[in-house]
Amino acid sequence: MADVFISYAREDQQFVRRLQNALEEHNRETWIDWKDIPLTAKWKQEVFSAIEQADSFAAVISPDFIVSKPCQEELDHATHDNKRMVPLWHRDVADEEVPPDLAAHQYVYLRESDDFEDSFERLLEALDTDMEWVRFHTRLLSGAKEWEKEVETLAFCCEERPLRGPKGGRPKRRRKSPSSPPCRRSTSWPAAKPKRSVKGFYSSSRHSV
Secondary structure (H helix, E strand, C coil): CCCEEEECCHHHHHHHHHHHHHHHHCCCCEEECCCCCCCCHHHHHHHHHHHHHCCEEEEEECHHHHHCHHHHHHHHHHHHCCCEEEEEECCCCCHHHCCHHHHCCCCEECCCCCCHHHHHHHHHHHHHCCHHHHHHHHHHHHHHHHHHHHHHHHHHHCCCCCECCHHHCCCECCCCCCCCCCCCCCCCCCCCCCEECCCCCEECCCCCC
């Protein structure tokens, strides 16, 4: 699992590579989509899965990020999964243009005019805050997603389909098995006859547990 998923516009790639190198030098694992290709359904699912398995979601805010459809889809998925947001203010945009899910959090300013080392330390602090809880949430979410996949697979495998009759005839109906097999023997225990104890009191032949 990655420490942080970084969402960015292609125009900010040079900055993001510098950011990734700095994070890896400080032993922070990142997940970044470097492929400059349209998102196919399969690749999009891989990206979404990486978001789910990352502890934090960092968004590199810039004018190009704001208008990027893939970036918006990544942000929507992270918001849906209640990921911890870390907005990185890289290039100035109007305040009202910032998506509310990012604007609700404190920005880490990483503009060209900012001191990179100082701002980077603030980023590390943001990533390391409440790490025990954040990682627990990530494990919980990943387990829930795996459970959903198993349920979907099981439902698909158990789906009933009509059987074809001989020589293309009408489909045969499946026999519905009873919801529960009839019991041949009663599972309830007969009431035990009371025994007279030596002292004249009645006691049951079965002991309570």
